Amino acid sequence: MASDHTRSAILAAAERLYADRGFGDVTLRDIVAEANVNLAAVNYHFGSKDELIAELFVTRSLATNRERLNELKAAEEAGGGRASIEAIMHALVGPTLRGCLGPDREGSTAARFMIRASIESVPPIRRIKNREVDHLRKFVAAMRRSLPGRDDAELYWGLHFALAMSHHTIREKERLTKLSEGQCDLNDVNAIVERVVTVSVMALTGGEPAKKAPARSMAPPYGRLTRQDL
Amino acid sequence: MASDHTRSAILAAAERLYADRGFGDVTLRDIVAEANVNLAAVNYHFGSKDELIAELFVTRSLATNRERLNELKAAEEAGGGRASIEAIMHALVGPTLRGCLGPDREGSTAARFMIRASIESVPPIRRIKNREVDHLRKFVAAMRRSLPGRDDAELYWGLHFALAMSHHTIREKERLTKLSEGQCDLNDVNAIVERVVTVSVMALTGGEPAKKAPARSMAPPYGRLTRQDL
DNA sequence: TTGCATTTCAAACGCGTGTATGAAACTATC
DNA sequence: GATAGTTTCATACACGCGTTTGAAATGCAA
Known part of the structure; x- marks a missing residue:
């Protein structure tokens, strides 16, 4: 020892x-x-080197996951077992975005490390990421409670797009800054979180203010949807 | 020779x-x-090895970019110099998604190669990607024509999110399939394109059917926006 | 055919890597 | 303070990599 x-x-x-x-x-x-x-x-x-990398990544992503689940649980308790879809998406993307874009938190080394992990995709990290499915399923479950009657596929797509926007924002932070010539403010993390949440909720509810909308509303204007469950 | x-x-x-x-x-x-x-x-x-990789990537991405711009030009000509925002987003994400998710096109080797290029991010490819800004700016210009009066930052964010969703779908295709246990149909490329376009347009127009909406509509419910240009 | 430029080939170079070794330096227990 | 277990250390190993070399083969004009 x-x-x-x-x-x-x-x-x-x-x-x-x-x-x-x-x-x-x-x-x-x-x-x-x-x-x-x-x-x-x-x-x-x-x-080995790989086990070192794995330990680093596991530590950091366990921390993020814990943070996400805490936020989710708090939101569900506050809502009597059913959180608003906004709150759920907030819990999903908030911790990651804050962690990776936010100002110095413990020198932001951890954050920058996680950005690298999301950009470079080295074997030991990929292996771990593939076991993250269980964690995401808890969010799907919460979404199902929040938007009952909604097609499961729609929920998965909404979750997928939410992760897409937050990860891509982290990955391409520099490029977006350059492309927009600084017009997109990548420093105001809260604004970014709200932005991602807003779009995610729109994707799930079809633009209405998301009050228990009837059912599938993100159906594309034309083109068939999934045909799994006819 | x-x-x-x-x-x-x-x-x-x-x-x-x-x-x-x-x-x-x-x-x-x-x-x-x-x-x-x-x-x-x-x-x-x-x-060198890097120049070989670069040549492969340049060839393929030039082809995709050409396809995108052709679709954009066609849409703008059809609309008398001003394409609908749907058509613009379609031109932006359609070729990439079709190329990478679609069924065998020339053995789909090119497609799978581009997926790898988007996942693994090796130095010579990263260098090339960083010069893609000019290409994207043409889409911003078209968006500006299509949604006049809209804040430039909003356009950049919309473009950014559109790319986020299409790239993430390509990158995480397998994971989404596994997570959703096959409920998300990753084979119907057209449906995916429509889905991404729909959400992108909502992100840009705030959910309204996107008929020349007044002005900024994706403003987050709370939290400040960019403060560059006061 | 001759002569020159291009292209192929087998072989090796040089380097950097992750990992293994075995002895030395500690630390704690009796 | 001797002993057993843990941790550090300098050093070397073995290997795979991208690249280079220089000679052989090939193509082609005069």
């Missing part, structure tokens, strides 16, 4: 370097140099 | 392998084995 000093120094240095320069060109030697520890320490404490 | 046989065999083999297995674990040796040419041929004909 002992001090753990080396172990956490490696974790901190690795996260910092990965956040700054991406997974592609950060070697174990870079990491141990930054952490002032011996090269062999990585394999001693983590087993 | 000569036969070009070797050159094109390399291009074809590389695209096929990258499409199937990703950039991460395809080596030059894999490629030349698949193409039945000598290892040194790659450097002789392309200069």
Whole structure:
């Protein structure tokens, strides 16, 4: 057991370097140099480079998931077991967006690391992401409670688009700034969250203010929908 | 000059392998084995591995961009210089979605390659993508003509979200299928295009059927907007 | 056929990587 | 303070990679 000093120094240095320069060109030697520890320490404490990356990513995404679920649970309790669809989407995209776009929170290293993880998609991280389905299903369940009668496929598409907008905003933050020549304010995180939530809710409810709308409303003007369940 | 046989065999083999297995674990040796040419041929004909990848990507994305602009031009001419916002978004996301999700088009190798390029984000490709700004600006210009008086930032956000949804759908195709347990039909490309267009238009017009709406309508319920231009 | 330029080829180079080794330095328990 | 277990360290290994080399083969004009 002992001090753990080396172990956490490696974790901190690795996260910092990965956040700054991406997974592609950060070697174990870079990491141990930054952490002032011996090269062999990585394999001693983590087993392999991939396991080090996995541990970093698991830690951070567990934290985000916990935050999301807390927000969801709070919203459902406040609504007597049924949260508004706005609140649900807010809980879904808020923590991630705040974490990755927000101002320095613990030096924002964690945030920048998660951005990299979302951009570069290295094998150990991809493996973990594929097990995130269960977590998302909890949101689908909440959405089902909030919008009863709505087709399940519609719920999945709404969730999918919400994640699309928030992840893409994180990934392409720089590009959007450049494209819009600074006209899109990427610093006001709350405004961005509201923007994403608003569009997501519109996608799910078809533009109406989202008060228990009758049923499927996002049906495209033409072109068939899913035909699974006729 | 000569036969070009070797050159094109390399291009074809590389695209096929990258499409199937990703950039991460395809080596030059894999490629030349698949193409039945000598290892040194790659450097002789392309200069380096990165330039080979770049040539592949440039070729394919030029084709997509051309397709997009053709669709846009056709829509603008049909509307007397002003296309409907639906048509513009359609031209923006249609070609990419059809190319990457559609059924076999020339063996769909090109499509799968572009999916990889959008997922893995390898340096030479990233460099090229960063020069795509000019191309997107043409769409912003068309949007400005279609929705005059609308805040520029709103147009950028709308374009951004449209790209978000189409790219994310391509990237996470498998995950969405798994999450929804097949309830989201990822095979009906036209329906997906309509879905993305519909939501994009709602994001831009605020849910109204998009007939030259007065002005900014996607303003979030609370939270400030951009403050650049006061 | 000769001569020159282009293209192919087998082989090797050089480098950087993640990982393994085995001894040395600690730390804690008795 | 001896001993067993844990952690650090310098060093080396083995391998795969993109790239280079220089000679052989090929194509083509005169």
